[in-house]
Amino acid sequence: MATIKDVAKLAGVSPATVSRVLSSTVVVSPKTKTRIEKAIAELDFRPNAHARALVSKSTHTIGVVISQLADPFFAQMASSIEDVAKKRKFQVLVSTGSLDAQKELTAIKSLQAQRCEAMVVNSKALADDVLIDLAQRIPGFVLINKFIPQISQRCVWFDNVAGGKVMADYMASLGHANIVVLSTKERVYDATHRLNGIRQSLSQHNINLPDQHIAYGSPDYAGGREAIEHLIEQGITFTAVLCYNDAMATGVISALTDLGRRIPDDVSIVGFDDVLLAKYCMPKLTTVKYPIDIMARKATELALSLIAKDRPLNQSDKDYQYKPFLVKRESAAKC
Template sequence: MATIKDIANAAGVSLATVSRVINNGPKVGEATRQRIKKIMLEMDYRPNANARALVTKRSASLGVVLAEMLDPFFATLAHGIETVTQERNVQILMSSGSIRRETELKAIETLLEHRVEAMVVHSKALDDATLIEFAREVPGFVLINRYIEAIGNRCVWLDNVAGGRLMADTMLRQGHRKLAVITSRYQIDDPAQRLQGIREALADAGIELPESNIEYSTPDHAGGESAIHNLMARGAEFTGVLAYNDAMASGAMTMLFDHYITVPDKVSVIGFDDVLLAQYCRPKLTTLRYPIEMMAAKAAELALAYAEGQQPEAGVTFKYTPTLVKRESVKAV
């Protein structure tokens, strides 16, 4: 692969002149600039992003911090970011925060060590003050899936309370009055906000949600199975299950089928996220679509724009709302 030295030798110019052309610098005549670009094209030269960072003090990269890599939700988020970076010819530097404060902090600091000035951060463990400070230090810092009022113009987030209300309203419209909620035990905002929305919708309808009908577990297939097992073990009565996400909903349906409780004939189940899994459950899962791919693309666009000097507009925020996707797992009683 050609190097910057190869280009300089072929063009008969100094390394500094080639560097100025690569970085769109001044003091290079137009004829020389075009000749060097032609040689770069002929020799298939690709500027190294890290080398450019050393010269420009900026990185031609977008840093991304996710909670985890393998979860389908975060894979979809990453794909949304990738659609933007591919168009802009920007490299992605990705790291996992694992919903732990120390890991999230290290992930962000590592990106800063690479001189990344545009980053999309999914943080659930860091406190507001720490994230606000990062937003002040990093020009292109954008939060996804979280809202902090002080930096609202750097937040791309989902109205989880509205999502919880929509889940409950969907069941209520189908005549369900005995509901169970299976939700995440992680101490983050999303499950608490969705549960808040559920409680609000049920309260408006004059329906009680007993604490014994709420079960906390891990937000995955195994957690859904365990939650339904525990609900049935203590004799909770329900005709509908509201699940924190599609993975828990899928696990819930598995456990119900294992006990010869058919979905949706005997129990209806609704999920949240609308990841690919929802389409391949049997029955296909009725769920709430979390427009995470669209949100991720927006977050990437904002991060790159802010890093390039565009100023976040005061008073603006980027709130998204989930929508219902009707499939086969919810039925009227």
């Protein structure tokens, strides 16, 4: 690929002048300018981003860490981030952490090596003190899925406990008393939070939730099937199922339909996240909204404003907490 020197030679000027045309900070005579532009086009020249980064000490790059690209929830998140970044002329660098602390750290380190200026991180596995340390080291570091008091200004987060409550409150309001919960066996804190919220709500409503009524599966369709089948095998009866996420809920719908149970007539089901899936499946899923698109946008803007000298942090925003709300569709009904 051609360099700026090649362009300069072809246009009969010095590299400095070519650079001036590229950045258009200084006035260059129209004649030479068009001559240079013609040379650029002819050689198909693109300024080397690495050389630029080196000298300007800025890369205009935002790094994103998510668990997996293929998951619709994270895909949506990455997409929203890219959208905001693009408007600010930032490149997006995506790295996946796959629920593993070591891999998450590797992903972050790799983004650091690329000298990302901003970073939006969804960390499922890293310990809080590691994250605090990273936040203090990296100016544009923002967490998108958890709240850590010491770095509260860098946390855009979702109230999972309230989410659990919303699910359980709704089921209670519909008159359900035989409730089972499908959580995930992945050791992620949000599952615990949601479960805590469910427990709080149910005890307020004087509804019993024995441990045998909680099953654990992988956070996807298959995991939902297996978990609900496991409960049925155990001889447990229920009229309502609270799921860790929408994908598991679709697994439950499928398994129960196969067994001839009607939804929501025989069994009510509530999902979590409100990914596209929830609208598409049959019956349409009643679920808890996790406004990941808005949150991702906010997190990106926060990260970018953290590194912008001219645009200072809006100090009135002490907190970037987002609350869940129920999206009523067709999978839950009165008992």
